[in-house]
């Protein structure tokens with residue numbers, strides 16, 4: 693799999709992680725906890741994250757239902 697850059701700021705990121713470290717720690721803790729959970733809703737949560745970024749909203753305002 694290609695090592696895609698961070699979807700929010702285009703900086704290089706660790707493969708297998710959604711965001712680079714800087715952006716990740718900008719995300720509020722509750723949303724971060726939701727995103728790290730790996731269950732059947734994991735893909736749906738990732739979609740919420742990417743949709744938030746695509747709409748140009750600040751990561752600090754990201755809310756993800758647990």
Ligand SMILES: [Zn+2]
Pocket residue numbers: 698699700701702703711712713714715716
């Ligand atoms: Zn980033």
